[in-house]
Amino acid sequence: MRLSLLLLAMLTGCTSLQMAPYRTSGGKAPVRTVAGYTQSRSFVLKWPVNNARMTRGFSPYRKNHYGIDLAKGFGEPIYAAHDGKVVYVGNKYRGFGKLIIIEHPNGWGSLYAHNSKILVHENDWVEVGQRIALMGQTGNARGVHLHFELRDKKKAVDPVLHLPKL
Secondary structure, eight states: OOOOHHHHHHHHOOOOOOOOOOOOGGGOOOOEEETTEEEOTTSOOOOSSTTOEEEEOOBSSSTTBOEEEEEOOTTOEEEOSSOEEEEEEESOSTTTOEEEEEEOGGGEEEEEEEEEEEOOOTTOEEOTTOEEEEEBOOSSOSSSBEEEEEEETTEEEOGGGGSOOO
């Protein structure tokens, strides 16, 4: 199986892999820098679950939680947060259960973990809002939820900063 650089970086935490340089459309300036993570509003996402409750936030500095957890009922639909190519579908990475990783333009990537059922395949192109999985409790999950991560050039980014306000 050939893994993309983004996938390897997301799963191993490796920082030595080289990827294409990041470019923003419209030249928008970064809006926030947190401990070396530059976060820009120029990459806008859609919520991957409708009307879910956030049960755990982004906290890479405490307890190494590199995403957000969104809870709702078993089997609820999970949607692509942005257009992109599905680069991984499977359950070979400890703790994530049934997992989907999507590569987006300009070095962005998103990760969707703990799914009960996956509705897409590797190399599929998905559109924002497309149903890609059903919510579950696979892997190391304490209750039904979606673990959702966002990466910018391999670095974990708080997805909430790129999602619409509730």
